[in-house]
Amino acid sequence: MLIWRLAWRNLWRHRGRSLVVGGILFLGALLLTFGNGVVSGMERGLERQVVESFTGDVVIASDKQEDDNVFLTMMGKQVEPLYRINAIKGLVDSQKWVAASLPMGKNMTMALHEDEGSPGYIFLLGVDFAAWHKFFPDAFKVEAGRIPAPGQTGILLPGGANTQLYETMGEVFVPEGVTDTSLLPLEARKVDAAHIRHEVVVMGYSNSMASFDQRLKVVAMGRYKSLNTIWGHFALTDIESYRSVMGYLRQDEKVVLSKDQTDILTSNDLDALLSGNDSAPKSGAASDTLSVAEATGTDPVWNLLLVRLKGVNAADGAKRLDTLLKQADLPARAVPWNKAVGVIGSLAMLIRGALLGFAGLLFVVAGIVIANTLAMSAMERTTEIGMMRAVGATRTFIARLMLCETSVLAAAFGGAGVVSGALLVAVTPWLGIHTGNDLLQMVYGGEIFHPLLRPQDLLACLLELAMVVGLASLYPMKLAASITPLDAITRE
């Protein structure tokens, strides 16, 4: 009690110095709190923009897929075919905590120039448009043409893909009948009419390095509603066209084998078959042969299964699904969304790291200023401290007194900084600060700047503040505690 009384009165007595130290603490805490709010808002916004418009919470890929990053792969890196999709989707959809799932084809393809020019490259997504639109109802805004109806084929080109194709091929691709050049990429608006095409020849590669090309009619162009700068490079096509491009078996090419044909094709004992022996392969092998048949393409082939969860976070959901897939011996594995989109998923973490680095630097500077100010204060009070030591105050008492003084300042000014930062975070969304820029939307956490402060962010701010104050107090505490009564007498 005595120490707190002394601390409070000393701070009041040296109001000017207290205000300097307090001001630094206030500003540091305010910036840290608001910065944490911006990053948390960004994390949430990024998650919403990626999960709700592009990936779902969890992505299931083939167990042969080496990298978790299946969307933003390096040029030409294949996404493995995902077999036994019916069994996988059945297993996934049967979980109560799964809201929906969507199979998808995804690979890098080459767009061929029909006049022997340079080819272009586009990421191609193969989807059932109806199911895709149901899974991502507001993800894509069509600016010209329309999304193909069931049974129709064609390609849907977002602006980013069109820009990329124009830059590499010198041609732009628009749906037939579109004359509005304002829909074209800025650089392509003065392109010669001869270089405006309504079909694009797309070539994919199979794992056996065979190539397949397919002429796809451009049926629509538009933009993804969020993160179009990134997702805009992903063109969409109907799944059957996609399978043709990738050399996968199309549904209409599926051949239904009789049991004998299946037995022969899957038999391990060809000698017995060729010797005319009537003893055809035993039906005991049926379960094995069936699974082999399924694995080699009885089910339609996709690359990914996107999963939307309810009441479970992505990391936990991916873990649970992975376990279930392994238990069911299905050739697939589950990846949370943030790992499936590579560096984009880690962006918030990277920015948080940068913010922490900046805050750390800020606090190092603040800590030095605070330590210096407090040390000067201790030196100025040599007489007073020496006298207290002379009448029986221990070194510990003096050190605690200094710590109490900085603690009071930290609690008052730092606390006010944290509260002000939290208020600023709460008020900012109401200001309606808007951006149409995709990349800025990532920072804003959406179209409206929407920082967010979670309890753990607040706790982190308080801990960081306490740490800085504690560290900044160490030297002044040591200095004050080392003052002796003799120092006071010498000073006098």
Add this chain to the structure above:
Amino acid sequence: MNVVEIHNLVKDYPLGSTIVHAVRGVDLDIPQGSLMSITGPSGSGKTTILNIIGCIDTATSGSVKVNGQETSSLTDRQLTDLRLHTIGFIFQTFNLVPVLTALENVEFPLLLQGKLSTGKVREKARQFLSSVGLGDHEEHKPAELSGGQRQRVAIARALVTDPSLVLADEPTANLDSETGESILQLMQKMNAERGTTFVFSTHDAQVLRYARTVVEIHDGRIVGA
């Protein structure tokens, strides 16, 4: 019984490249209940002797015992305890905690001791503040008190812990003669009433008449007692 026993005390200070011999082999015993003055001209070593007795400074060589304890063998913590429980200080100029009131300043060593309840501390502090004639100045801060009043508060604070020994370094140096005399009378009264040992330094001959024992120091040596 002696409260202080000093044997062959030497104190040297380095001053640049030279050594200042502040105390050169002092032997001195201070019996319990003394009212002793250490006198001598400026720089004679009086303050140094008081500081060493009060465990504020250390001897270069020799032996100093306070209440039977050899001070050179004590740790910083033990020396602090000795100052808190056994010795009371009255300094020449710096005396009080500026942010505490007169009453709180008197309470200060009692609160450091932590022996009494808050209520008892307050009661005892009030009693001592009244005994130095400042009962109606309890809530005054040091800056609101005169020099003499501050010294009175310092005396109350020095005595409130019932120390065996009170050391006062030129307690009247900054006071007018009337106030100085009243302070010395107060110390004389406390010595008589409580039996507290007082040792004060002065180079003012007028002050000496209040002491029962006078020790004269010159160039770091006792030249008369």
